[in-house]
Amino acid sequence: MKYVFFILVCIISSNLYADQKIDSKVIEISKNLRCLVCQGQSINDSDSDFALDVKELIKKNLKEGKKDEEIYNYLKLKYGDWILYKTPINVSTIFIWMLPIIFILIGLRFIVKRIRFE
Amino acid sequence: MLKKKIAILGISTLLISIVFVFVILNDNKHLPSATIGSTLDPIKGYLVDDIKKSKILLNSELNNEKFLINIFSSWCAPCRDEHKYLLKFKNSNIKIIGINYKDSKKNMSSFLNELGNPYYAIVDDKDGYQSIKLGAFGVPETFLIDKKKNIVLKQIGPIDDNIYIKFLEILKK
Numbered sequence: 001m002k003y004v005f006f007i008l009v010c011i012i013s014s015n016l017y018a019d020q021k022i023d024s025k026v027i028e029i030s031k032n033l034r035c036l037v038c039q040g041q042s043i044n045d046s047d048s049d050f051a052l053d054v055k056e057l058i059k060k061n062l063k064e065g066k067k068d069e070e071i072y073n074y075l076k077l078k079y080g081d082w083i084l085y086k087t088p089i090n091v092s093t094i095f096i097w098m099l100p101i102i103f104i105l106i107g108l109r110f111i112v113k114r115i116r117f118e
Numbered sequence: 119m120l121k122k123k124i125a126i127l128g129i130s131t132l133l134i135s136i137v138f139v140f141v142i143l144n145d146n147k148h149l150p151s152a153t154i155g156s157t158l159d160p161i162k163g164y165l166v167d168d169i170k171k172s173k174i175l176l177n178s179e180l181n182n183e184k185f186l187i188n189i190f191s192s193w194c195a196p197c198r199d200e201h202k203y204l205l206k207f208k209n210s211n212i213k214i215i216g217i218n219y220k221d222s223k224k225n226m227s228s229f230l231n232e233l234g235n236p237y238y239a240i241v242d243d244k245d246g247y248q249s250i251k252l253g254a255f256g257v258p259e260t261f262l263i264d265k266k267k268n269i270v271l272k273q274i275g276p277i278d279d280n281i282y283i284k285f286l287e288i289l290k291k
Contacts, residue, residue, distance in 0.1 A: 048256075049220065053249070056246070057250055078250060079152050
């Protein structure tokens, strides 16, 4: 009887631990997703129907053993790059990524000129 | 020389900011339609005239014809407004698949009994996965599917006169 009880406790606690792990993973992924109907919030922050559905979907996919990448790719396929907070580097976004570098170069040029002038 | 440089800098800053403001103002509602042009994922539902309501794959049910998919719910007020347009589509022999978003069967049937049933088939979507498959944001939303089962047009929010005409033009093509 003692052993049965012990094993039962082990099974239940390991299940609880697995659930907790999935829940924290859901939060981690949904923080990187933009809530499209309530802009300015992440899916994790939002309680709109859309955000709740996406969170449930992520949970279901994680339970099925899908990887983060697969989940991101699926949502990207359905909602486009806009759903991801991290902007991917491609032809249409390269300008955004290059802009800070261009600004730094222009600034450096000014500084160098100033130093030479003085 | 320095004044000229400052003037050039000022004017170019002004020009760039005008361009940015213009772009942002033009981009009024940034809701992407990533699924437009993609092929319809398999959707399972039942035909409205089937008493047993057995679930079948609807993709193979609608061959070589254009049809609509409409996401609706009995608790959604704008769905009531667009319902008359859906009935008009039905009267022009256009089949509509209704995706019943987060709704109970009881409420859905009283909704359809009250306003009339425009649907050819109904898909239950208690958890919203079917809507995500279509790349939808909520209710109501309407999609136009062409003969090759590609999503060609999408309406976020209720249908009005202009949108009804826009859909009808493509459907009749």
